[in-house]
Amino acid sequence: MHSDHEENYKFAACTFFAKSHPGETCGSNGLPLTPSSISILGRAQRLLSIEHPNLCTYLDIIRGKHERIIVVAEVIGKSLADLKKKLSTEEIINVARQVANGLQYLHANNITHRTLSDDNILIDLNGKVKLFNYGIFYMTYGGSEVAFPLGQPRYLSPETILNSGGPTADIWTFGVILLELCIGKLWAKLKPGPILRRILGLVHVNDPAKRIAREHNSIEEYEQLPKYLQTLIEKCLQICPSKRATITEILQDLSNVDTKEMCAVKPPRGLMGCKLQYLYHWWQLAGGDIQVELKRNGLIKNSPPILSIPVAILLDGCTIGGKTGVLYDRRIAKYSIELLQSRLSHVSAHDYYPLMHERKKQNDAVTLPKTIRERDTEYQFYRLLWFQRLLHGYPYTAPYIRAEAEIDIPPLVRGDVWAALLGVVGDIEEQYERIDKETPTPTDRQIDVDIPRCHQYCWLLCGSAGHRTLKRLLKAWLLTNPQYVYWQGLDSLTAPFMYLNFCNEARAFACLSAFVPKFLHKFFLKDNSAVIKEYLAKFWQMAAFHEPRLATHLHDINFVPELFAIPWFLTMFSHVFPLHKIVHLWDAFLVEGPSLPLFMGVGILRQLRDTLLESGFNECILLFSDLPEIDIGECVKEAIDMCRSSPRSISYRRFTNDTVKKDSMDQVEIPMEVLFVEICPRISLSDFFSLICEDKCCVVDIRSNLLYEKSCIDGSVNVPYSGVHLGRHELRALGPQPERALQQAIKMKRNVVIASAEDETAQLFSDYLVKCGVPRVCILHGGIAALQTHIPSLFITPPTGNTGK
């Protein structure tokens, strides 16, 4: 089925089982132990972010059934083990140099390879060398999370066999590899036991390299090698680990060797030139399935369960017999991207390099729901390439990124895009590095008990690596924000950033640090009650503005937001929804800005409207204690609609990070006590003026007939407050002309602005309209008097007889 083009095989998978804990034991906190596979996954995340020319990029770590781990990584060419020809000295030096380069990078990053062998050193036709799956020792915590021994016997250093060995063990192995390349495979006919004995037998030998060569009847061959090569091998094959050369010394020695430079290969273009992570992602979207292929290749075998039943189970939970741990399966399954090539065959070469100044291709899929777009190969193909381009130009491309993010954000680059939307720039690593994240503080206890309860269904967050990272992030944030304290919920708020930046803690931190001032200014003050009260009051006003009937019902049953909405806003819903929903929600928040969450709250109410309208207090509060499935996509859409169609000033809050001094025309600030009693929001004079200009409002003047006749706003209706029967919640009761005007306003989705001479009547009358079910009711801030001062041109003397009665 697959053609055998070597270069079409871009990645490969291998698989093994994590160790299972015997029996069900608890950790010291009474919680069950984290499964080994989860620990491995958490630790392996760091490997996913490694990019180096001599290291095969890790692409994915998957948790299969029964503690199975599947590792997906880049492959090239063939392994040295599969290379059937003997290499020239020059070629050997070329391999050695690149292997050493890879090792040096690993050692510099505190990663010991420990399993270097001829079958995980890959070389392609151009002589390019990459190490494959160099992270298994690292991801399994030095092999402690798996039941099988790591590494091929003949490459193990003596101290490794005796159960120790750090990076210096890699140097020994490197020496053995070199020796093998020179004199052929070592101990080819021996079983592991005897091989290990041979290696241990070298301990008393002065010159292990020569001894091995002699043992293989290759001493002449060995002695004919260039002197520098012999020296190099001998520097590695030192029994005492501390006597071995370091990888840097080895590289130094190799650089002194004169060989002709490898001819530079032109980087591939088109699909093959795309980032490997993208290829893998698209391949999966196109239907590629790692596990299916593993099964087809026999790497995953389904044995009948009866075969894995243990013969005996000891009281401590250990088992005897049944499926045993066996050895590490060294096979790999390679994947061809032909599937993807044919899927994208119609894409023109030009499309791989989208240009900023060209109109970008419109894709039909854009009308589909986001979750479907995220699974569409072609759509993601164009989007990713486009975003790659834009992100490359960040921060200069910030406005473009925002505009594109408004459409949607490709999941693969969501972390980058969020950082861009939040304006994260500068040397964030350096800044994060400098923060003290370790010194114990009194808040630690609370953090410690909250972390094991925070989004624990997500395997990234539930392992010990996740717990530690989250704790560091929280401590770092608290330390850099001394004005704030830890409120329960800050953990949930941090989780999405950590989830998207698992291997980039500094960026997670930078995002959190930028997010809070923007969306949750002053929420984490020790005394935040005024801030929260204001927020909830605004939320309730927005509910009355867009959902008057529902708001009236909830008011009637005394159902107040304090009882259920604090976790909504304090955590920006991150304590309320699972991560896969939060990311879509926050995509919208980050684009639309800090008012959207208020409307999101209303959106949720709207989605539950029918149930809520039929429910009494207890049923309502029960509904929110155990929130039913919410369609986030729909809710966000509604929220954005509401947000954009609402005049800015009605969602004004005093506790924001907005430092711009407001013009008196834009003022809507009122004392907090007043805010708490007003059902309807206030609209600023300038917003009001815009509405008038756009013919988007219906002005109800509730002053007396007399005053109205003297001078009134052009186009307004007069409903003298003194004549209204507040008990009858029907528009009809206001008389035919006002009723018609209001009905018309409702139909045309106009805002209904109450203009009065004093606050109190405006409050009561607007409340009355809400009870009548009129949406979009707001109060003109400052009333008629302020408007007369600032925009006298809006006033006319009404023709007599047209007084609204």
Added chain:
Amino acid sequence: MATNRTGAAQRPNGAPQTKVCQFKLVLLGESAVGKSSLVLRFVKGQFHEYQESTIGAAFLTQAIRFDDTTVKFEIWDTAGQERYHSLAPMYYRGAQSAIVVYDITNQDTFGRAKNWVKELQRQASPSIVIALAGNKSDLAAKRMVEFEEAQAYADENGLLFMETSAKTAMNVNDIFLAIANKLPKSEAGAAGAAGGGRRLADGEQPRPSQCCK
């Protein structure tokens, strides 16, 4: 004992067969001692190792029946963190009963429980029935608070006391049952009228004086 989430209070064709009493119960205690877990066990018979932390408060109801009476608990499960303290009165005001929870493996949480008891005795309705629950009794190996110490404290203060485990369900129903037993179930306006605070649920519920029908 029959437990029934909502049905117990319902009467077919309007004829009361059993007396129905509604009581407001509030759970208090340091965070992570297992308040939410106790409620979850009592209301749904479940236990989640990774129970999410409670922000603000959560509300659940559960009815239990014995003899001719159905007792319907309206349970407010509160946030444990000290900072959320200012919200607590909103929930315990007007409550007829409270469970103050501590974790037997953590001495500090016992101290905090004592503070809650003091606060309730000072601020809540004088007739409030308070139970002390020493939770996580399944972790006896890590015990830091002795049973006798807590029992003596409870006796001194006239509290109901049990060691519970939300994980194994030990004593969970029992502690609620013991509270139900101790609550006045006749006329007993006593219950609702006490405290004089604003009832959270004025609209839907029976007037306090009709607490039992």
